[in-house]
Amino acid sequence: MSLVLHPDPQQPTGGYGFLELPGSSLPDVVTLAVQDAYSERWLTPVEEARVEIGNPNWQPQKSSFGPYEVLRHDGADWVRIGPEIVNKLEEYTPLMIEVDGRAFNVTWPDTIPPRAGLAGLGGLQTVQPKPAPAPEPEVKRPPDPTPVEVLEPDIETEPQKRSLLWLWIVLLLLVAAGAAAWFWTREESISLPINTTPVSNNESCSLSALSALPGFATQLEALRSCGRDVSPDTALKLIEDAAETEDPLALRVFGTLYDGDQLDPRIENLIGLSFADDPARAVEYYARAVEAGDTQAKSLVTATCDRLKGSSQTLEKGAYDDFCR
Known part of the structure; x- marks a missing residue:
C-alpha cells in the first residue's frame, strides 16, 4: 500500500493537503506522525497563536498530530491535513509518515505550498507592549549657505539649452511609454492554470x-x-x-x-x-x-x-x- 500526497483544490493559496491511501482500511478518525528520514527526528506540534512558515520543531521523541477525520471516496481513504504540518515541511524533504501506526516513506512534493499567517491551535498569547521609542537627539541646523550670485543666461546659448531640454524630455517620455507597454503586455500574458500538472499525450x-x-x-x-x-x-x-x-x-x-x-x-x-x-x-x-x-x-x-x-x-x-x- 502506498501513500499519495495531493494539494487541496479548495485552498489555492496553500496551507492544506490530502493524504490518499488506496483501499478503505482506516478507522473513522486517525492520528499522524511525521519523521525526517535523514535525521530520524520527529515533527512536534508548536503551541503558537499563528502557524508561521518554517522553523519546524524536530525532536527525538515521537509526537502525534490530530485526530483527523477520514474521508471515504472511490475505494480510497483520504485524510486532510492543515498548516500545522504543511507550513513546517520543505519541498523534496524525504519523510516517513505514520498514519494510524502504519509507516509510509514519501518525499514532500512541491505542489503543496505553505500559507503564511494562518491561525493555529492553542490558547491566546499575551502580546507584550513595545517600549516607547527614545526621543531623538536634537539636530542643529547648519548655517544658511552664503548667497550665490545668479548670472543672467547668455542670450545666444539659451535657445540651444532649451532645445536640449526638450530633447531629453521627449526621450524620457518614449522610455516610459515603452516600459508601460512591456508591463501591460506581461500582465496580460500571465494566467493561472487550474491544474499545473502537465497533461500527457495519452x-x-x-x-x-x-x-x-x-x-x-x-x-x-x-x-x-x-x-x-x-x-x-x-x-x-x-x-x-x-x-x-x-x-x-x-x-x-x-x-x-x-x-x-x-x-x-x-x-x-x-x-x-x-x-x-x-x-x-x-x-x-x-x-x-x-x-x-x-x-x-x-x-x-x-x-x-x-x-x-x-x-x-x-x-x-x-x-x-x-x-x-
Whole structure:
C-alpha cells in the first residue's frame, strides 16, 4: 500500500493537503506522525497563536498530530491535513509518515505550498507592549549657505539649452511609454492554470476518445482512471454535455463540484476541476438529479438544505424556497 500526497483544490493559496491511501482500511478518525528520514527526528506540534512558515520543531521523541477525520471516496481513504504540518515541511524533504501506526516513506512534493499567517491551535498569547521609542537627539541646523550670485543666461546659448531640454524630455517620455507597454503586455500574458500538472499525450484520455465511450457512467469511470492525463477543460466538457441531456449522474457530479462539504478527489484533486463552495447551485443540481431518477442524490439534497436553512443571503434563501420546501 502506498501513500499519495495531493494539494487541496479548495485552498489555492496553500496551507492544506490530502493524504490518499488506496483501499478503505482506516478507522473513522486517525492520528499522524511525521519523521525526517535523514535525521530520524520527529515533527512536534508548536503551541503558537499563528502557524508561521518554517522553523519546524524536530525532536527525538515521537509526537502525534490530530485526530483527523477520514474521508471515504472511490475505494480510497483520504485524510486532510492543515498548516500545522504543511507550513513546517520543505519541498523534496524525504519523510516517513505514520498514519494510524502504519509507516509510509514519501518525499514532500512541491505542489503543496505553505500559507503564511494562518491561525493555529492553542490558547491566546499575551502580546507584550513595545517600549516607547527614545526621543531623538536634537539636530542643529547648519548655517544658511552664503548667497550665490545668479548670472543672467547668455542670450545666444539659451535657445540651444532649451532645445536640449526638450530633447531629453521627449526621450524620457518614449522610455516610459515603452516600459508601460512591456508591463501591460506581461500582465496580460500571465494566467493561472487550474491544474499545473502537465497533461500527457495519452490518446485514450483525449476528449474525442472519452466522448466516443457509450454513456456518461462509462465516460466518468474512464475520466477518473485517466486522472492527471486529462485536462480540467476536457472533464468539464464531458460533464456539461451529459448534464445538458439531464443525465442524473452528471447532475449529481455537478452538485458535488459546487458543494464544499463533498469531495470527488480524482476529479477535483487529480484532474484539478473544482468550483468555489456554492450551496445554492449545489442543491439545484442535486434536486435535478433526483428528478432525473438518481436516488443517491436525495440525501445530498437534505444535507445541503440543512446548510441553507436560516441563511440571510438572497440567492440561498431563494434556493431553499425552491428546492427544500
